[in-house]
Amino acid sequence: MNEYEPLPDQLPDASAYHAVRELHYGRIDWLAEHIRCSNFQVHPEVARKLLAMIEGTDSNCFFEIRLARRSDMPPRAQDPQLSEIRDAEMAIEVARLGGFRRGHLKRACHKVAEAYGLKADYVERQVRSHRDMAIQAIEAEELQQAYERGEVDFLGRPKSP
Structure with missing residues (x-):
């Protein structure tokens, strides 16, 4: 385990711990699982990790979160x-x-x-x-x-x- 990952005792919720760890390594599946397990209540540490990835402020993480338009949508589709x-x-x-x-x-x-x-x-x-x-x-x-x-x-x- 790396020094910049939260330790299991810092995150008593195993789902949150795995969500943060997997997000750090660029895998978003555990985030969905954590959201389902916690009855749509995201753990604060998971929220901090998401914000850091969106804002690009986590210097230890090699991934960031960006939105991309779906390829199957027409380019000028507007409501x-x-x-x-x-x-x-x-x-x-x-x-x-x-x-x-x-x-x-x-x-x-x-x-x-x-x-x-x-x-x-x-x-x-x-x-x-x-x-x-x-x-x-x-x-x-x-x-x-x-x-x-x-x-x-x-x-x-x-x-x-």
């Missing part, structure tokens, strides 16, 4: 619901920048595109279908702020002095 949510969020950002007013759309789309790491033309195309929803969301935010300042009642009517 349509997630892209729809992202497009709606971009539309709200464009509306916050005043972007749906005439002359402001290009500037607002450019700023949002920089923030999201996309092209302005793509953002402009994607947010067009969410224009009305974004404008309503911004109006609702402004109405909520006016209510919190005490300028309107809970129905949005101006308060009389």
